[in-house]
Amino acid sequence: MFRVTVRGAFEGLSDADRARLAAEPGLLGPAYTERGAFTCDRTMTAFSFRCQVPVEDDRDGEAEATARALAALAAHGFPHRVLRVAVTDLRAVKVRRRNRGEVRRG
Structure with missing residues (x-):
């Protein structure tokens, strides 16, 4: 599984585009989904x-x-330009689990 974050700028969004972006369930939000989700200013x-x-x-x-x-x-159809793309390959992510008996010191 990969997690991809694309940072970009909308170019010439129409009022209808803005309304659809704001109203469509699941389109706005911080989650990684296969369909993709936007966060914006x-x-x-x-x-x-x-x-x-x-x-x-x-x-x-x-x-x-x-x-x-x-x-x-692109499938969402909003006019945009891509500024930066970051990809994380989750196959390479190592999860370090703390032992249950371990005491946290700080």
């Missing part, structure tokens, strides 16, 4: 688009995940 100028991309092939890497996330972003 009050003026709906800048945005972050978070998308969770499943691994389709063991050889999939950042390039494939980026392409699929950008396709998901």
Whole structure:
């Protein structure tokens, strides 16, 4: 699984686009979903688009995940430009669990 965050700027959103962005359930929010979700400033100028991309092939890497996330972003149909893309391959993330008996000192 990949988590892709696209930072960008909307370009020329119409009033109808703004209304759809604000009203469509699940479209605004900080969650990573396969459909993708937006967080944006009050003026709906800048945005972050978070998308969770499943691994389709063991050889999939950042390039494939980026392409699929950008396709998901384009599918929403909002005029935009991409400023930056960050990809996290969750297969490479190591989870460190603290022992239950361990005492936290600080």
